[in-house]
Amino acid sequence: MSNVFVVDTNKKPLDPVHPGEARRLLSQGKAAVWRRFPFTIILKSEGRTSTIQPLRIKLDPGSKTTGIAIVNDASGEVVFAAELSHRGQAIKASLDDRRAVRRSRRQRKTRYRKARWANRKRKPGWMPPSLESRIANIVTWVSRFSRYAPIQAISQELVKFDMQLMENAEISGVHYQQGTLQGYEIREYLLEKWNRTCSYCGKKDIPLQIEHIHPRANGGTNRISNLCLACEKCNSAKDTRDIKDFLKKKPEVLKKILAQAKSPLKDAAVVNVTRWALHEHVKATGLPVECGSGGLTKFNRTTRTLPKTHWIDAANVGRSTPADLIIKGVKPLVIKATGNGRRKMCVTDAYGFPKQHKERKGFSMGYRTGDVVRAITPKGTYQGRIAIRHRPSFRLGKIDVHPKYMRRLHRVDGYEYVHERSASCSSPWVNRGVPASRDFKDGSQHGM
Known part of the structure; x- marks a missing residue:
């Protein structure tokens, strides 16, 4: 499991210790439990002194889950790991319910009143509450971990500067839109969208090719919504045939492909909108911030032959990633944002009518x-x-x-x-x- 955080008698963070060492300090009465989550002990005397090694907290922001890893750059050890689940969808659902109730009340009580929805102004940098909550969750835990461990630097996965425009200021049009990494970025997106499997036969761990759902020979385009992944055998068998003719004996597969091809890019939009706002909040902590791209994160992870998880991706963010990353025995703490209650005094039914007062x-x-x-x-x-x-x-x-x-x-x-170890259970x-x-x-x- 992950190491245990330690603070001294003045609540200043010390080097995290192995769970066995923490258990020994607790059994001997030299320390007491300060916090349960994340598990932190506080020393009862000032006898324990050691050289504090600076740690780096790494962030892999995501739409639904953010990976967090605390890494010792000197030794390459992942001291602590966590996966933070956001509640943006729950916030949006609550706002939709509230809007429906208010509109229903206005329609029933004040039909004559003039609408005022256009009389509202939003401050600069405003973002929807569902996006604000994601940033607030990450900033909250960066602040908490800074109180429990000697954090000296931060690494965040973020798109880098426009290097193409810096090298060639006169580039424009199609050449600027495509860029030198166009094919690589498209392939990475398609691999994530289609779960690294052949869209037609469902095979995994085989070489995959980019396939046009509507063939280019018949007027198909290179839009992302018209691209999928296929193995060489399926790609050759389909050729320039229409997908409905090719999969007429597999209606379930055809329905799945057409539905997934038109799936919304909501998660990608959430990350793009919040990345710079999160970067500004992280910089406000006063710690040096290192930025890394998604391609660099994957390069670090693949060269170290590590599996893909949120917290492992976070540990591989940035150029500061140690050559030998030690993750043996690390079990991340899964954190789920639930909110701090609600102000609703009247509970409504599925149709928005009041049914109970609390x-x-x-x-x-x-x-x-x-x-x-x-x-x-x-x-x-x-x-x-x-x-x-x-x-x-x-x-x-x-x-x-x-x-x-x-x-x-x-x-x-x-x-x-x-x-x-119990993440598969339904209960917390x-x-x-x-x-x-x-x-x-x-x-x-x-x-x-």
Whole structure:
């Protein structure tokens, strides 16, 4: 698993340690658990001193998931890894629901009122809330990791300067649009879009060729929506035939290809829109920022024969990537953004009509909805996230537990956590209302 973060008595970050070393410090009473996620211990005395090695945090921003890796440039060790899942789609769905409710109310209550949708102004640099949340999530975790580890530099995957225009200022037209890497970039995009498989036969791990869905001989174009991948055998068999004639015996494959060829480029647009805004926020931290392209990330990963995952891509961002990247035993922490609750006081049905009113109460007796607690009751020991109720007992999974039996393990912070070994499970890190499992022996709680 990943290393454990360590902070001194003044909450200054020290070098992360191996989980075995952290377990020894906790068992000997020399340290206590400071945070559960990411797991961080705090020393109880100032006796432990060592030379702090600077670390670099690397980011691979994505539309739905962002890879994060903390790398020691000197030794090439990946100290910590995480994969951050964003909630942009959930935010957009909530805004759509709110807009539908408000429009319905205006139509029913104030039909005579003049529309005011054109009277709004947006500040410079405005972005939709679904995109702002992605940037806020990444910046939040860069700030957090800087408090838990001695981060001295940042690497971000970002498109570099326009080198073609810098070398030849007079280039224009088709020559500028194509460029020297046009074919390479198109191939990389198609490999991702078609999952590195033949579009017609579904074979993998074989040489693939760029295929025109509507043949050029019959008026087809080189647009991305008209391109797919095919093996040499399928490409030769199709030749200049119409795809409907070629796949008339495979209607499912034909339907899939036509649907995927017209799939929207929403994810690519999200990354393009947010990359520079994220870059400006990262620069505002005051740390030196290194930028790297997607092609360089793939080159670093393939030359080191590493598998493709979000956090491994993040570890290979930039020219600072060590020649020998040590990833043995690293299990990333999967972080899922869930938000910090909602202000909705009236719950609506699927048609937008109010059906239930809820009291705005998220705190009670020092606890908050979403806190991770451990409850030692006469019937057994349970741990999970709680939900505040009006009665003295709180909801813990499928049972009700009184706060006198509870002990907080982690405050709600708008995120859920799960380790890679159980990432296939549908439930988050802590099963809701199940018997507690064996955990690190922790002393007194600090800063929880």
